[in-house]
Amino acid sequence: MPTKVEKDSLSGVDTTGHEWDGIQELNNPLPKWWLYVFYVCVAFSLGYWVLYPAIPLGKSYTGGILGYSQRDVVLADIATARAAQGAYRAKIDKASFEQIEADPDLLSFAIAGGRSAFAENCSACHGAGGAGGKGYPTLADDDWLWGGKADDIHTTLLHGIRSPVDGDTRLSEMPKFGVDKLLTAVQIDEVAEYVLSFTGRDTNKAASKNGEAVFTENCVACHGEKGEGMREVGAPRLNDNIWLYGGDKKTLVETITYARAGVMPAWGSRLDPITVKQLAVYVHTLGGGEK
């Protein structure tokens, strides 16, 4: 509590009147430069209140006489950027994938747009850079379920895989050999042994021999005689080193018993056509694209 303002005997300056345990505070004036800077700031803020948006009024605010709005600035920036991209976007729209990839400018524009769209929409499942994961195909390798040409990738992107909302979606179904009692447990085990032999891995020779007959009867139609797969129905190659869910015996048995049916959304109804095209180019250039 302010008690008594008095002149300090040593410095000749008034005290503030505050005292704590005998210690008093001097009331020295503020430095002049500080005070003037403060006045300038006050004048500035008054001007700012008048010119710029300043005071919230419930649901609205004082707009300021300059009518400045950061949102308008952003919208204008976006419109400017779109206009600047316009020529490229028009070209992307018209050009074939061969034409896009043959033109370095167009290609880098497509890749740049594709990269950001990929990070936003695709990398949650396919990983950054298309690294993939269990059940989510690696997009940087040379193994493609439904085709690795740019046009194939574009189709997959537009319509998705087993998409419930797109009539043109890529569709196929692997029978649930175990669950639906199409094969016995022993047959499943034998056919798994046979599949292992495609890639030259150690197998039970006798079981594998028995499995060949089961494979011929049940699997060849889609996966091919030597497990070379069939892209028309998205049937994976079984004679390579890339396994979407795992290539060990246990996982193979699980796959044959329960079947697999991965789903990818149809992006044609979610993204604009030019972005989808840019995405196709981006994925095609990740390292495994086919000509």
Added chain:
Amino acid sequence: MSTTTQTHGGGDEQVPASLFAAREKVYPKSVAGKYRKLKWIALVVLLAIYYVVPWIRWDRGPAAPDQAVLVDLAGPRLYFFFIEIWPQEIYYLTGLLIMAAIGLFLATSLAGRIWCGYACPQTVWTDLYVWIERKIEGDRSERIRLDKSPLSGAKVLKKLSKHLAWLVVAFLTGGAWAMYFTDAPTLVAGLFRLQIDELSLIFIALFTSTTYLLGGWAREQVCTYMCPWPRLQGAMIDEDSLIVTYESWRGEPRGAKRKSQDWDQRGDCIDCKACIHVCPTGIDIREGLQMECIGCGLCVDACNEIMTKISRPLNLITFDTHNNQVARSHGSTAHVRLIRPRTLIYGLIIVVLAGMMVAGLVFRPQLDISVLRDRAPLFVTLSDGDIRNGYTFKISNMTRYAKDYSLRLDGVAGATLAVVGQEDRVERIDLAARPDTVATYRIYVRAPARALASTSTPVTFTLTDKTTVGRGAPEEVDYHSVFIGPDK
């Protein structure tokens, strides 16, 4: 400065003087003499260097600027005649700055603050500004009278024309500074057409205003309060350094000479204060070496004028060492010792640094690569079981010629390389880089899984300059990286 004392409360306790001392304006008087002449020469030479250098042309071929000294921030390159520094080589600038600092130490330990007195931009421009002031307002006494006189048309005219002249000099200074960062003829042409870029304009404005403020208004306060060097220089000066000294042993007792006095009964100093009046920092050198003294020696010139008039020995104020002064006050002479441990050490550091810089510049590589491994995905398993890693290559071709390179990889048996865009998988790939640019390539390295002993295999990329083959040993650069495969 007057000390104000207050008493209060009837007691007789004294209140100490205010801690704030207002600046006392310095009115340096004009002087002629040896050191003044040296100072004029330094001023003309340094200003000439400053204003002429940006106009020197240096042909570097069609793709590069032809300005001899240029800091190209957008480039980004630093050009100095035949030397071109890339941003990653900025340590040459660091080396140069260290050499400059040690050079300052050496000069100070030899001859005191000659940098401050003769070569520092603050000294040079202050000198120029004082010269302009003297031309317009007159010498010391006239300037003092003018400042004390009431406001009048003549006073306003003089002050206005002085500040205008100062501003013109400031603008020329700022403009010349911008010339070091952009093509000088283009900039000047742009100034006349009022077409110059914002950045140049900002820098011209900045240097115009700082030159005007520091040269016209702040002057010796920059040296006394803003600059750290006066506070450090004591550490470089010893009793064998040449410093501006008042020979108190023969100057004292000082005082105006009466006719009746004989020179034998008194000191040589007649207390005319000429040394104080010419001092650009307004100090009295007779009080001894002090932080405010910039070592310019103008007081030596002023005193010698007086000594000549009264026919006493010259150099009552002199550039001399402490040891010499002690010896002379006893009637003997000590010689000046230039070679001392500290000057030797400073000199040695400068020589070693200069040697390292020259060697570095002569032997610096004209080719540099940096390699960024792909991190997403770390590696890709291909359908035949091979493992593929992706790398982004940046090749810095620091020459003026287009180059062709050949890249190979060591460390993984059977590994093949491919450039994105070219399908061939080969052991050596050809890459090219345009003159004075950084070329970027995406490289895929593919290796059989069985060739990989562990998750991470060290590999070495070797880039060979094919264009120098046949003209001496081909330039080669190695880059050590790793090849990542699945867990073993």
